[in-house]
Amino acid sequence: MLEDLRWLGIHWDEGPDCGGAFGPYSQSERRSHYLEAWQRLRQGGFLYPCVCSRKDLAQSASAPNDADDEPLYPGTCRERDNNDAAVFTKPTGVNWRFRVPDGEAIEFTDLNLGPQRYVAGKDVGDFLVWRRDDVPAYQLAVVVDDAAMRITEVVRGADLLKSTARQLLLLRALGYFPPDHFHCELVRDAAGTRLAKRHDALSIRRLRESGISAEKVLEMAGWP
Numbered sequence: 001m002l003e004d005l006r007w008l009g010i011h012w013d014e015g016p017d018c019g020g021a022f023g024p025y026s027q028s029e030r031r032s033h034y035l036e037a038w039q040r041l042r043q044g045g046f047l048y049p050c051v052c053s054r055k056d057l058a059q060s061a062s063a064p065n066d067a068d069d070e071p072l073y074p075g076t077c078r079e080r081d082n083n084d085a086a087v088f089t090k091p092t093g094v095n096w097r098f099r100v101p102d103g104e105a106i107e108f109t110d111l112n113l114g115p116q117r118y119v120a121g122k123d124v125g126d127f128l129v130w131r132r133d134d135v136p137a138y139q140l141a142v143v144v145d146d147a148a149m150r151i152t153e154v155v156r157g158a159d160l161l162k163s164t165a166r167q168l169l170l171l172r173a174l175g176y177f178p179p180d181h182f183h184c185e186l187v188r189d190a191a192g193t194r195l196a197k198r199h200d201a202l203s204i205r206r207l208r209e210s211g212i213s214a215e216k217v218l219e220m221a222g223w224p
Contacts, residue, residue: 100124
């Protein structure tokens with residue numbers, strides 16, 4: 001990925017390949033940061049253990065859609081005795097979910113797409129922060145990393161707008177100041193289907209191997 005970005009002419013001042021003041025930059029080396037955040041959230045009553053399997057979630061009424069890859073959790077484990085969370089000194093063995101404040105509007109102004117509004121419990125449900133296989137989930141990892149690395153602006157695809165709503169709840173619970181957000185329109189093919197990682201034939205690496213120039217790739221992506 002780093003090689004592909006360099007090929008496109010994109011450069012950076014710090015990161016896993018060149019170091020910097022806020023390393024380490026590989027998430028595999030930042031476990032202690034995520035554990036500390038999990039502990040704070042658990043002690044603050046923001047989390048609860050969830051024993052639902054993927055099969056259980058797949059059979060629930062709510063399912064993920066193309067714009068958001070996390071289904072609305074049906075709340076099966078939400079009312080478990082709060083003491084269940086207290087017996088865990090480590091996150092291993094169960095999924096851990098963030099209890100969203102049902103009915104609360106989560107609002108932010110995107111620097112590209114303008115005002116955004118999502119309702120907790122309706123648009124975003126209780127989401128994973130730690131997986132049963134002892135891996136921190138995406139939502140927790142990026143929030144902790146952005147705060148520790150003093151990120152002031154997050155730029156990413158418009159398919160992650162709901163993730164921003166989730167992350168704003170985590171930021172508030174952890175006492176972190178939220179960065180600004182700029183969500184880009186997605187690159188799509190001629191039929192209007194977004195280009196995703198599963199479309200390997202259209203990855204930057206495949207385009208490179210086909211002989212297309214970096215300038216042409218940027219033109220295809222609408223780069224100014």
